[in-house]
Amino acid sequence: MAVTVLSISATAPLTAAASASPLAMAFWRNCLGFAVLGPFLLILRRREVVRVARGERGILRREQWRPLVFGFLAATSLALHFAAFMTSTRLTSVAMSTALVATQPVWQALIAAGQGVSTSRRTWTGLALSVVGAAAAGGLDIKSGGTALLGDLLAVVGAIAQAGYTALSERSRADVSTPLYSTVTSLVCGLELLAVCWLAHIPLTGFDRTTQLSLLGLLILPQILGLGSLNFALGRTSATTMSVLLLLETPVAALTAWWLLGQHIKAATMPGLLLIIIGVTVVVTSGSGEQAAAQQGRHRKEIPPYPAYAPYTPQLPPAPERLPFWHGAKRDxxxxxxxxxxxxxxxxxxxxxxxxxxxxxxxxxxxxxxxxxxxxxxxxxxxxxxxxx
Known part of the structure; x- marks a missing residue:
């Protein structure tokens, strides 16, 4: 878990240290991540890839077009998240950018409330604390205006886009596993960023040594080491615990930016940053408390129907009186x-x-x-x- 937090915390300082365009950095980050991790994930799910390519899973049936549209919109939200977040690290401080992007669970809860999901008072309390903290931390930027305020707004846009990516992914992942969906989404995100860079005439080559080292650091630390350590930690701890620990990215990234870039944290923004972290922690932990309470008081009334988007299962043939070799069969x-x-x-x-x-x-x-x-x-x-x- 410590390796996960440290690796992910290097994202904003490495982006701010580079001299290339943030959109070019976002493209190369996705491109390098897909080039390294994409083939590896596709090899692990090669049987599923073959089935999807042959159409055996019915992924292009009429009822599957809607999940595909949501998947495309999810990739677009991810591209917007990368572009907004990585641009904000150049316009405002690393501490403000990281803290505002970390409010993604807050916007996720608001999206769920807009979809009709009941929200507890504890969640609304966390939302209020986060909003007050963001307003307090960004007070100096609001007074000064200019690029700092624009960077704060872009960081908020990045958090909203990340929340939208999560919500859209839940509606699009109908008949595809997590590795395959993640790989395809990352590929679409990279292609969209490439198109934006091409239309805006943003150079994608000719970077200086500092930018090249920053891209290499983004590939090794958050993309490879951060992902691997996170998956390892999730097998031994809960997702809620890991989500709360990931909020330590804000102070760790701020210390890294102070060490590498000489960015000092203003004393007037520290109470607001602390309120943001507390509010997001309340929102994250409130979901686990509601789920635990529901599990204690739930009653099994009926079994949900088998989803309509699932693969077609043929009718079973007449069963013989004795069926040998049943030990090696797979579970339905x-x-x-x-x-x-x-x-x-x-x-x-x-x-x-x-x-x-x-x-x-x-x-x-x-x-x-x-x-x-x-x-x-x-x-x-x-x-x-x-x-x-």
């Missing part, structure tokens, strides 16, 4: 889907702007105890056949 994924209740969500959201699109939605597989079926009669043989299918 519908049994895992049926284990969820209406109060339980099949996804865990963890987003951060360090590794971009490569770790946005992680599927949570429930623990389901398996019992070995017997072969006492034709009915049990048929049940065993269904279990194996």
């Amino acid at each position: 994924p519908r049994l895992d889907w049926a284990s969820y209740t209406r109060d339980d969500s099949p996804t865990v959201r963890l987003t951060y702007h360090g590794a971009g699109a490569f770790d946005t939605v992680s599927l949570r597989r429930p623990h389901v105890e398996e019992e070995e079926p017997g072969f006492d009669g034709p009915a049990e043989a048929l049940a065993d056949h269904n279990w194996r299918r």
